[in-house]
Amino acid sequence: MSAASVPAPTPAPVSTTTVTAPVPEAGPGGRLRLAGVLTMAGSGLANQTGAAIGSLAFPVLGPVGVVAVRQYVAALVLLAVGRPRPRSFTRRQWGPVLLLAVVFGTMNLSLYTAIDRVGLGLAVTLEFLGPLAIALAAARRRVDAGCALIAAAGAVTLMRPRPSTDYLGLGLGLLAALCWASYILLNRTVGRRVPGAQGPAAAAAVSAVLFLPVGVVLVVRHPPTAQAVVCAVAAGVLSSAVPYLADLLTLRFVPAAAFGLFMSVNPVLAALVGRFGLGQHLGLVDWAAVGAVVGANALSILVPRR
Template sequence: MTRQAPAKTPPAGAVPDPAAARWSGVALMLGSGLSNQVGASVAALAFPALGPAGVVAVRQWVAAVVLVAAGRPRPRSFTAAQWRPVLALAAVFAAMNLALYTAIDRIGLGLAVTLEFLGPLTVALAGSRRRTDLVCALAAAGAVVVLTRPRPSTDYPGIGLALLAAVCWGCYILLNRTVGRRLPGLQGSATAAAVSALLYVPVGVAVLWLHRPTALALLCAVAAGVLSSAVPFLADLLALRRVPAPFFGVFMSVNPVFAALVGTAVLGEHLDPASWTAVAVVVTANAVAASARARGAA
């Protein structure tokens, strides 16, 4: 690092004030969460023309371009021990987004994203014996019952797909830890995204050939990829330079609220008061579990 000349103006890239850095980090996290959910809602607008599988294919291609450009992986140098978790992560990428988008198509954005958040909550609670974590688990389970409210009209396949996305998200967290230990930087995640994108090439080509989508539908699919992949990736990267990782994890628990609000504003979906209460319970359980875990790791 070169020596700074004495001046009152901070150098480019420096953070002059911790309080300002924290607030800018919060703004970046807000932008990331809203961008992610707006991207999902824009994706839903393309479902009639492309279907969830077609939209996911385009999103995976966009995500691969962004991550490969950022991570610059060198897969030829990977060992077998490095490839195994990368390939598992690629499969999780592929399954998670398809399950979530299909669930959104069937049961709506707010409910699907809230159920998906049971994945990181389960990872946060796994193996814990603290009474607080047990309360969080029971509260989240009760909230799920309120959200799904089994009745003859309940879309059980849609709920099952959202829960499958939750399982995939939990696996994504665990696999990312392994990949991060075995490969430097973003090489593992970037390679997994590229493999996942390649898996979707035949799916995407078939959908685009059979459905002949409109330009608007393609634009929505690409926008979904940018808003749900590129923007959150860059915003999260910048936010983590400004706020502690535990605070970041707790703050991201508000995504189900963002999803419910965006679903109402963009897609015309509406949750009743009981469902809003259940969403708040899941968000609170996520935040409490994440903060407790962060304190335990400190």
């Protein structure tokens, strides 16, 4: 959900589903919860691995081309699951759906461009500030104010001036964070106005249509190689289809708080995939900043509410 993921109702979201099924307490329930944790781990790794594989196609397709292919894949998956009936939508329903489509495309485009400029770990960490800000803004506890300060310190550390600092890349990471926060709020509105998953599915379809001209221009001007297309499609499958379906399954057996807590590990997974998959190194200070952002979210979720 990243971001790269799909919509979410939890403090650190990536799914359009809500928790409706009770979580079993014993016996087979323990195995179900274990399966849910393993599914969450697989989902997070698939998401970040997909982004890493997609970046391999940047030299041929560029971030815009990779995002275009990812939008096509996301649209196919969500249309199959949501089965929207757009002719039945009212003007009141179309408004947030269209906004969601624009935010969806902008979010992925800004994130993938940031990945191209500053690396996977930093880009995903900056993007994660969006859902974290939503979660902390909705809280009314002193500990959440402390978590906000910790996260802010981590963000400032990541963006500290250095000779090689790419301020445009950092700015695009923050734009992705703003888009993800808007994405969450818009999804809540769409969820109230449009039944089931029809709203997100329609938004994904509109976003894919908006990227169609991009795909046509790329094919005409710079015919892509088969390897680049495979990498882009793999990014769409691993970063859109797999996380969406995995989250749909996971939220049946894992409490929403545990789901949100585990999703906060995504910046760490992104940094590890960037390190071992793409050779993108982070210094100790950067790792500490990533840990501060992740720790702020974990602390906010773990401290019990009155």
